[in-house]
Amino acid sequence: MHKKARFAGVITATAGLLLAGAPAFADSADNDGINVGNDNDVSLVPIQLCGNNVAVVGAVVNILSPQSGDCTNAPVGDHPSHKPDHEKPEKPGHEKPEKPGHGGGCDGDDCGGGCDDDCGGGPDWPGPGGPGPGEPGPGPAPAPAPAPSAPEQVSPAELPAAPSPVAVAGHAAVTG
């Protein structure tokens, strides 16, 4: 009985550990906690698993809007300048000017996405397959996915017009 109780305990503990390790969900680039394509005016985005994460995949087709909905009016504080206008901007001496330092790697609302341009494989994503080897199949295996073909190149004239920008409130430290 002692042994049965111990085995039961092992089973329970193992199941608990596995349930606790649920897959993480990657946030999308706008870092608002929502994974499905949003903040675009209209986005048609298929979603599929990417490793451990759920991520946005495929081409995002933007219905043209006058302004890009991805802009946020977060202030740009990369390198705030406190130099009054009448002051002569900094200039180097005879020595070579030093290389710039980074004021921070974060550009604003998108502080990295963690996911590269491949968030899923589109046509090459291994979808659900048929029975594995050695297993009795329930029926004929489904037809294999068609081999991915090179997408047709769209003529520039057929592309939608790029939107006018929405200026972001903030500071741009430019040479003046």
Next chain:
Amino acid sequence: MTARTRSAPSTPARRRALGRARSSLLAGGLAALLTGCGGGALPPAPAADHAAPAPAGQADRVDLTGLPEASTFGDLDGAAADPAPQVGTEGVVLRIEHDVAVHDAPGGTPFARLPATQLGNPTWVPLIARQGGWGQVLLPSRPNSSTGWIRIDGAPITQARTPYHVDVDVDARRLVVWEGDRNVGSWTVGVGSSDSPTPRGRTYLMAAIEETVTKFSPIILPLGTHSETFNSYGGGPGTVALHGWPDPAVFGEAASDGCVRVPPDALRLLSTLPLGTLVLLH
């Protein structure tokens, strides 16, 4: 009667050790079973996907960790120079929806990460060449005229077109906005002084900033190029921009620290041009 009972008699310590071993085996077996039912990660991509350059239609599986950022603050020593710095394009611009890897050639080695935003604006870059599912784009980093290749097909990238381009004759101190073959506006502008010249080459409108700190221009349009005199300026990396100026006397003069100073009506028009629009400084 179990097999263990039928085995040779054992000490209590040995029985405890055997029991622990059996429990571990049982736990491992359960874990493998549950993971296989979909409770864990998908199987990794086949090694071949990582070994050979990705063909058209395949995903660009690159680990972006550790890659330098292709932004105005970046310095990309491995970037190829613009092969045609005074040539126009077809106006195709690419919106980078998620950070993407930048490669030194189609299917080549990644050397940078192009982020989805630049100075708080969505990243739009001009396409200057295309090869299959790959596109060569201008980058906003140092050195000036940096380019790189990114995957276009099967990637989170939106393609669009801008009919405009901006032509700045630095010596003549003249700026012209073109819509296709149509001149939609031309102005006399201020350019960089002899000590701090406006850099020449092919660049683009990188961002649109409604300035909240400095007062010389309500809107500043940073370009994807930098001063070749200053490595840093006002706390920034020496980014060159199109912007206004309160004193009209500067228009027609070579007196700036690198930026192109434009009259108010020029700034109004320039502020409406899509990001990624080509700016030819010659």
